[in-house]
Amino acid sequence: MKSYIYLLGLILLNLTMSCKNETKEWSYLKTIDLGKATPIGLTAMEGHLWVADGDNNQLIHLDGEGKVLFKEEGFERPMHIASDRGSIYVPEYGKDQITIFKGNERTKLNLVDSLDAPAGIHIKDGQMAIADFYNHRILFSNDGNWISFGKEGKADGEFYYPTDVHTAHQKIYVADAYNNRVQVFDYKGAHLQTIGETEKMNAATGIYVSQSQLFVTDFEHDRILIYDLQGKLLQEISEGLEKPTDILIENKTLYIANYKGKNLMVYKIK
Amino acid sequence: MKNLLIVIISVLAFASITNNVNAQSDRDQIEVQVDGLGCPFCAYGLEKKFKEFKGIKDVKIELETGQFSFTYPADKELGLEEVENQVEKAGYTAVTTKIIRADGKIEESKQNITELTEESQIVSKDIFVSGNCGMCKARIEKTAKNVNGVVSATWDEDSKMLKLEFDSSQTSIGEVSQEVAKAGHDTKYSKAEDDVYNNLPGCCQYERAQ
Numbered sequence: 364m365k366s367y368i369y370l371l372g373l374i375l376l377n378l379t380m381s382c383k384n385e386t387k388e389w390s391y392l393k394t395i396d397l398g399k400a401t402p403i404g405l406t407a408m409e410g411h412l413w414v415a416d417g418d419n420n421q422l423i424h425l426d427g428e429g430k431v432l433f434k435e436e437g438f439e440r441p442m443h444i445a446s447d448r449g450s451i452y453v454p455e456y457g458k459d460q461i462t463i464f465k466g467n468e469r470t471k472l473n474l475v476d477s478l479d480a481p482a483g484i485h486i487k488d489g490q491m492a493i494a495d496f497y498n499h500r501i502l503f504s505n506d507g508n509w510i511s512f513g514k515e516g517k518a519d520g521e522f523y524y525p526t527d528v529h530t531a532h533q534k535i536y537v538a539d540a541y542n543n544r545v546q547v548f549d550y551k552g553a554h555l556q557t558i559g560e561t562e563k564m565n566a567a568t569g570i571y572v573s574q575s576q577l578f579v580t581d582f583e584h585d586r587i588l589i590y591d592l593q594g595k596l597l598q599e600i601s602e603g604l605e606k607p608t609d610i611l612i613e614n615k616t617l618y619i620a621n622y623k624g625k626n627l628m629v630y631k632i633k
Numbered sequence: 634m635k636n637l638l639i640v641i642i643s644v645l646a647f648a649s650i651t652n653n654v655n656a657q658s659d660r661d662q663i664e665v666q667v668d669g670l671g672c673p674f675c676a677y678g679l680e681k682k683f684k685e686f687k688g689i690k691d692v693k694i695e696l697e698t699g700q701f702s703f704t705y706p707a708d709k710e711l712g713l714e715e716v717e718n719q720v721e722k723a724g725y726t727a728v729t730t731k732i733i734r735a736d737g738k739i740e741e742s743k744q745n746i747t748e749l750t751e752e753s754q755i756v757s758k759d760i761f762v763s764g765n766c767g768m769c770k771a772r773i774e775k776t777a778k779n780v781n782g783v784v785s786a787t788w789d790e791d792s793k794m795l796k797l798e799f800d801s802s803q804t805s806i807g808e809v810s811q812e813v814a815k816a817g818h819d820t821k822y823s824k825a826e827d828d829v830y831n832n833l834p835g836c837c838q839y840e841r842a843q
Contacts, residue, residue: 403673417673440677456677480681482674496674524835526674540674541835565765566672566836582672583766583836608673622673 387632388598389589389617395429395627402620402627404443404483404569406451407613413451414620414627415441422451422464427614429627438462443483443494443527443569443609454481454493461493476502476511483527483538483569490550492535494525501528501537505550512552517542520554527609531572532592538570538579545570545579545590558594569609569620578610578617587619603628660690660704662733663716667699667725668771672836675724675768682723686711699728707735713742724834726771745779753800755784760806762788762795763819763839772837776816780809795820 397414400423404415411432414423422435422444439457446452450465452472461472461484479497486492493502499515499522513522527538534555535548543564547556558577559567565583572578576597577590586601587610605623612618617630670676680694683703691704701720705711713730720727730742749755762773770788773795777786782803788795797809807822814823817833819841830838 401673417677440673440680456674457681480678497678523838524674541838563840568674606672 389600389630390633391602392616392629392631393429394603395425395629397423397431397625397627399625401622401625403608403622404441404454405609405611405618405620405627406444406446407611408446408449408451410614412611412613412618412627413444413446415444415453417441417456422453429629435464442481443485445484445486447486452484452486454478454484456480456482456496474502475509478502482525485527485529487530490530492528492530494528494537496524496526499523499525501525501535501548501552503530503535503550503552510552512548513537519546519557520548520552522546526568527570529570529572536570536572536577538567540566540568540582543567545577556594558590559588562588562596564588569607571610571612573612578612580607580610580619582606582608582622600628600630658735659707661707661711661735662704663702663711664731664733665701665716665720665727666729667701667720668728668767668775670694670699670701670725670767672766672768675834675836679720679723679725682719686719713740717742724768724837726768726775728771728775745781745783747782747784747800747803749784749800750802752802754802755798756801757796757798758806759794759796760810761793761821762813763793763841764788764790764837765839766790766836768834769818769837769839772816773813773818776813776818777809780804780812783809 400416401418402414403417406413410427412425416423417440420438422441424432426432438453439455442454442456444451444453450463453462453464455462459478461481463470463472478495481493482496483494489506491504495502500511500513502509502511522539523541525537526540529536537546539546544560544567545558548554559579564581567579568582569580577592579588581588585604586599587607588596589598590596604621607619608622609620619628621628680692683689688706689703693702713732716730717727732740764773770790773788774786777783782800784798786795786797810820810822813820814825817825817829819825
């Protein structure tokens, strides 16, 4: 009987701990000032951060603590960037191309389709997805075979100026900016789910998907919305945010590109 | 010999200056004050839209101040209306437009100024106007101010109220309301045509009352 009570106690304690884990929230840690830079896109590589500074046509390379190491100029409106195997992939909105930046070299990503203002790219495990802003579509490649899906509109599977894209959990997550929502697709481009409609966002401009959470920037409302992967709203971050455009998680740390605030806001789970 | 060198250098310097003047003098300088450049995605779109003007150079865009400028070949005689139409195509509102011609002449857009008479009666009224952002604000205010009789117009993004001062002998709240709706914004009294609403930039497509 005593062992039975002890076991029951352990189960109850475990359940309580699980509940507490689920309710853990992101808490403010610090702000990384970027001077005159206007961060639009973020990526991480080898423990360092890279920031796309759209207004000043440059990339900014920071160490893990947020210290600026150098700036790489000469990009035409760089947007939501990505990294893969030592290269930074830069959607150049003003040049209608994806530029691959590695060391001191720049090459153009070869695509059969032409882009009209690429606004975001994401690369992971051999998959590459591109948000093609003025064409209202997503380009997706799984091991080199490209498909495109979406057209201008408001129905499921249609877009109104997609600005960012993320692949995770065998799905493609799209920041459907001016339809004010997130749409989720399978690798064939079939619509699976829509998230965020009840929050009445105004311009869902940036997206990031972690193991268990989905983050989206609500640009005009100066906030970040955090959902679980089923679309249930978990947390809203708004303090200090002015027109956020992108989110990144690196080393269990949440970084927010605070476009008009000209800084990165840093959060940790507490 | 020294004098000869001085003369040669002077001639070369003069030739260089003359060439520079000629290089500049074949281009017009265009300066536009654009309202509502808050969203980078749309602002960069404005820049992109003007790339359709073949021969455009020296493009500068300041998101903070809304200053947009470029140079253009003088022989193409780009007009104020063409510039303003192109700004509108990108979804923005040109508050003021100025062209400094290559020969120094200046052309500027005229803003509507209401002239008051002895019969004028200034009335202050607020009206609800749907909209979302800084671009909406610029469009709504410019449209209202262009109605003869309107003295001032200020729209608040949070309350959605348009504060109007107008001469009731020249216009009415109904007329202003209709003009604002024609620009794509539903008001308490008038509804915008669907196709005009659908042509608003993405960030301006406010939620419409059913």
